[in-house]
Amino acid sequence: MAYGLLKGKRGIISGALDEKSIAWKVALKAKEEGATFTLTNAPIAMRMGAIKQLAEQCDAEIIPADATSVEDLENLFTKSTEVLGGKVDFVLHSIGMSPNIRKGKAYTDLNYDWFKQSIDISALSFHKMMQTAYKLDAINEWGSVVALTYMAAQRTFPFYTDMADAKAVLESIARSFGYRYGKSHKVRVNTISQSPTPTTAGGGIGGFDKFYDFADKTAPLGNATADQCADYCITMFSDLTRMVTMQNLYHDGGFSMTGISEEVMALVTKE
Numbered sequence: 001m002a003y004g005l006l007k008g009k010r011g012i013i014s015g016a017l018d019e020k021s022i023a024w025k026v027a028l029k030a031k032e033e034g035a036t037f038t039l040t041n042a043p044i045a046m047r048m049g050a051i052k053q054l055a056e057q058c059d060a061e062i063i064p065a066d067a068t069s070v071e072d073l074e075n076l077f078t079k080s081t082e083v084l085g086g087k088v089d090f091v092l093h094s095i096g097m098s099p100n101i102r103k104g105k106a107y108t109d110l111n112y113d114w115f116k117q118s119i120d121i122s123a124l125s126f127h128k129m130m131q132t133a134y135k136l137d138a139i140n141e142w143g144s145v146v147a148l149t150y151m152a153a154q155r156t157f158p159f160y161t162d163m164a165d166a167k168a169v170l171e172s173i174a175r176s177f178g179y180r181y182g183k184s185h186k187v188r189v190n191t192i193s194q195s196p197t198p199t200t201a202g203g204g205i206g207g208f209d210k211f212y213d214f215a216d217k218t219a220p221l222g223n224a225t226a227d228q229c230a231d232y233c234i235t236m237f238s239d240l241t242r243m244v245t246m247q248n249l250y251h252d253g254g255f256s257m258t259g260i261s262e263e264v265m266a267l268v269t270k271e
């Protein structure tokens with residue numbers, strides 16, 4: 001059911017790779033709620049083609065940008081304001097990648113060049129996006145910027161390796177930039193800490209199926225789906241959450257506040 005929550009709002013949505021992507025669901029819901037927006041992803045993801053199908057469905061233009069390139073981001077914000085006919089009201093950062101995870105490197109044997117890439121792609125890109133928007137004055141007053149994160153920033157999950165550090169930096173950037181953007185332009189900045197979700201990025205983490213089940217059995221409400229995460233993003237882009245900023249918001253069915261559940265107890269009870 002649509003509520004018209006984003007009627008008249010303009011935005012930029014990054015990170016839609018295929019229909020499992022969280023950003024893909026956000027785009028469909030943003031359209032349903034009345035927003036107009038541009039879609040962006042790294043040029044390599046464009047070549048895979050699926051995003052074109054989403055663009056047609058959402059009547060959205062695609063503006064390729066490697067999120068580690070300030071030049072690409074300048075082009076993204078400049079073109080988006082041109083195409084959409086004004087400054088934007090919301091931005092979704094839905095970008096993450098660790099070459100160390102992709103190549104199966106243990107945390108005690110990291111390749112440091114890849115570590116820098118993980119941080120650049122998954123965390124600094126968030127700063128670069130906001131600094132670019134800030135300098136170009138591309139976000140309207142009371143605009144909303146959201147990045148997606150994972151609880152490995154607070155607690156250790158062995159297979160999340162250097163992405164845990166990248167997420168900790170990402171969440172810190174939300175607070176530091178959120179303070180400044182709030183003061184200067186009344187723009188709010190938050191991160192949403194989502195349950196394990198079966199997507200390309202999620203599935204790439206070692207042991208994903210097991211920790212997906214563990215989280216599902218621990219959380220009193222079970223794991224939050226990508227669709228439900230998209231709903232939460234929409235509320236954060238809407239005018240109903242104008243005073244929420246600099247927060248890391250758990251969207252995990254209660255996992256982060258649960259010590260152990262009966263279901264998990266039953267699994268470890270030996271009889």
Ligand SMILES: NC(=O)c1ccc[n+]([C@@H]2O[C@H](COP(=O)([O-])OP(=O)(O)OC[C@H]3O[C@@H](n4cnc5c(N)ncnc54)[C@H](O)[C@@H]3O)[C@@H](O)[C@H]2O)c1
Pocket residue numbers: 014015016017018020021022023041042045065066067068093094095096097121148149150193194195196197198199200201202203
């Ligand atoms: N899937 C999960 O379990 C889970 C849980 C919590 C948080 N998240 C976060 O959600 C976000 C979206 O991930 P997803 O699960 O939808 O997976 P996904 O693989 O569909 O999305 C990741 C996106 O990052 C893009 N990307 C990678 N490098 C880029 C670059 N240099 N420039 C621009 N874009 C680039 C990819 O092309 C892809 O579209 C990520 O930040 C991820 O860490 C995922």
